[in-house]
Amino acid sequence: MHIDRAATAGQSFNRDPQAKFTVAKPPHPNTPLTEHLAYLLAQANREINRQLETRLSTEGVPVEQWRILKVLSDGEGHSMGDLADAVLLNHPTLTKMIDRMVSDSLVYRRQDAHDRRKVLMFISDHGKALCKRLNSLAASQEAHILENYGDKATGELKRLLENLIDAAS
Amino acid sequence: MHIDRAATAGQSFNRDPQAKFTVAKPPHPNTPLTEHLAYLLAQANREINRQLETRLSTEGVPVEQWRILKVLSDGEGHSMGDLADAVLLNHPTLTKMIDRMVSDSLVYRRQDAHDRRKVLMFISDHGKALCKRLNSLAASQEAHILENYGDKATGELKRLLENLIDAAS
DNA sequence: TCGAAAATGTTGAATGTTCAAGAATTGGGA
DNA sequence: TCCCAATTCTTGAACATTCAACATTTTCGA
Numbered sequence: 001m002h003i004d005r006a007a008t009a010g011q012s013f014n015r016d017p018q019a020k021f022t023v024a025k026p027p028h029p030n031t032p033l034t035e036h037l038a039y040l041l042a043q044a045n046r047e048i049n050r051q052l053e054t055r056l057s058t059e060g061v062p063v064e065q066w067r068i069l070k071v072l073s074d075g076e077g078h079s080m081g082d083l084a085d086a087v088l089l090n091h092p093t094l095t096k097m098i099d100r101m102v103s104d105s106l107v108y109r110r111q112d113a114h115d116r117r118k119v120l121m122f123i124s125d126h127g128k129a130l131c132k133r134l135n136s137l138a139a140s141q142e143a144h145i146l147e148n149y150g151d152k153a154t155g156e157l158k159r160l161l162e163n164l165i166d167a168a169s
Numbered sequence: 170m171h172i173d174r175a176a177t178a179g180q181s182f183n184r185d186p187q188a189k190f191t192v193a194k195p196p197h198p199n200t201p202l203t204e205h206l207a208y209l210l211a212q213a214n215r216e217i218n219r220q221l222e223t224r225l226s227t228e229g230v231p232v233e234q235w236r237i238l239k240v241l242s243d244g245e246g247h248s249m250g251d252l253a254d255a256v257l258l259n260h261p262t263l264t265k266m267i268d269r270m271v272s273d274s275l276v277y278r279r280q281d282a283h284d285r286r287k288v289l290m291f292i293s294d295h296g297k298a299l300c301k302r303l304n305s306l307a308a309s310q311e312a313h314i315l316e317n318y319g320d321k322a323t324g325e326l327k328r329l330l331e332n333l334i335d336a337a338s
Numbered sequence: 339t340c341g342a343a344a345a346t347g348t349t350g351a352a353t354g355t356t357c358a359a360g361a362a363t364t365g366g367g368a
Numbered sequence: 369t370c371c372c373a374a375t376t377c378t379t380g381a382a383c384a385t386t387c388a389a390c391a392t393t394t395t396c397g398a
Contacts, residue, residue, distance in 0.1 A: 030304060033239050033255070037314060037323065038217050038232075038307075040330040045214040046257055047337045048207050063207075070202050080377060086202070088215055093355055095378055117363045117376040135199060138207075145206060149336045154206065157329045160322060161209040167318045168216045249347060262385055264348055286346040286393045 048145070055137040059130065064089060065101060066138065069123060069131040072107060077120030079112065106130060217314070224306040228299065233258060234270060235307065238292060238300035241276060246289030248281065275299060 033039050053063055067087040072078060078086070084094045098121065101107045106127035112118035123131070146154055202208050222232055236256040241247060247255070253263045267290065270276045275296035281287035292300070315323055 030242075031308070031311075033236055035327070036307065037311060037327060038221050039236070040327055040334070041210065041214040041217055042257055044330045044333050044337075045210040047334060048210055051337065052207050067202060067208070073199075081375090088211055090356070091377070092357085092379080096354080115364070115376085119377065138205065139200070142200075142206060145333075145337070149333055153329060153332065157326075157333065158204070158206060158209055160326045160329065161213045163322065164213050164314075164318055164326065165209070165216060168213075168220065168314070250345090259386070260347070261349080261387085265384080284346085284394070288347065 051144075052138060052141050055141050056134060058137060059133060061130070061134060064097060065106070066131070066134045068094075068097070068101065068121075069106065069127050069134065072121055072123035073128060073131050075123070077110060077112070077122055079118045079120055081118075083121055101127075220313075221307060221310050224310050225303060227306060228302060230299070230303060233266060234275070235300070235303045237263075237266070237270065237290075238275065238296050238303065241290055241292035242297060242300050244292070246279060246281070246291055248287045248289055250287075252290055270296075 049063060056063060056066055064087055068083065071083060071086045080091065080094060080098070084091050087094070089097065098107065098109075102109065105124055107121055107123050110120045110122060112120050218232060225232060225235055233256060237252065240252060240255045249260065249263060249267070253260050256263070258266065267276065267278070271278065274293055276290055276292050279289045279291060281289050
């Protein structure tokens with residue numbers, strides 16, 4: 001490891017020249033990290049995702065694969081593009097994850113008869129059985145959250161998140 | 170690409186044997202993906218993070234580096250462990266990201282005099298200047314959210330997220 | 339005081355993701 | 369009709385992250 005011997009450490013006292021006489025509400029308030037919405041979302045997501053990951057690891061399956069199985073478990077064929085949007089993965093990442101799932105016989109590919117550029121994904125019986133077990137694990141996590149966090153707060157949080165997603169996209 | 174010729178597609182009609190006569194509230198409800206808290210959090214986080222990323226890309230800096238600079242901008246030395254917790258990164262990931270930031274002269278390492286296992290991180294003047302510009306970009310994003318999403322909803326959402334993080338960890 | 343266990347940070351190999359480019363197909367205007 | 373642009377998905381190289389193992393230092397009990 002390399003540790004610098006010396007470095008500039010001068011404290012600069014340059015007031016913002018735009019501030020002039022106003023005191024309240026500086027133009028670029030130095031908000032603490034923990035008050036930024038983006039940070040709170042990242043933190044909450046990390047924690048909840050970690051818990052879910054721990055549960056699903058019983059079956060040795062990453063969260064994204066559970067999402068994929070869940071989307072496909074309607075029995076319909078879903079194109080790679082639609083699937084990528086639904087499970088929040090980039091296209092190349094999805095392609096490679098699907099490759100693994102095909103190896104594990106959880107899903108299979110079919111070419112779309114109407115548009116041969118498209119590939120339709122389907123869930124196998126093996127995948128369905130696994131998905132059912134995973135749903136159970138995920139449901140128990142949600143139940144656990146409801147206990148600690150409360151029914152009302154959870155519902156309200158979900159509602160606000162849905163609105164944010166609508167407003168932001 | 171390899172597409173399967175044929176695959177098992179039999180629809181299995183196995184009712185849950187535990188269900189018997191109850192009809193409402195099956196034991197493991199097949200909740201749609203979009204109603205899971207974990208999914209909503211992932212979706213919202215992805216969207217907001219993407220927006221922030223876009224803004225910060227003006228300066229060619231990833232979100233995580235902004236967080237690091239922000240934490241260090243109190244001028245105090247922060248150990249790698251504390252920093253990793255604060256900016257939501259694993260230790261090895263942080264080590265390598267800090268390596269890059271040291272190359273860019275944004276931060277520097279010092280050994281802790283009181284506990285020589287520890288490495289303390291400091292921000293450089295160059296890093297401070299960059300951080301100030303990044304704060305500006307981030308603030309403008311928050312302002313943009315407040316416009317579209319509303320002051321009240323944002324405050325309420327932040328409050329609920331803070332509570333969730335407390336309850337979940 | 340000594341030594342084993344815990345704490346802290348880094349490294350290298352394995353793994354996963356992303357970016358840019360490519361192949362195949364479709365659609366639509368000249 | 370024909371051709372070029374747009375769409376859809378995959379691939380390979382560059383890049384980043386993670387896991388396990390390691391080195392160093394501290395802590396704490398015998």
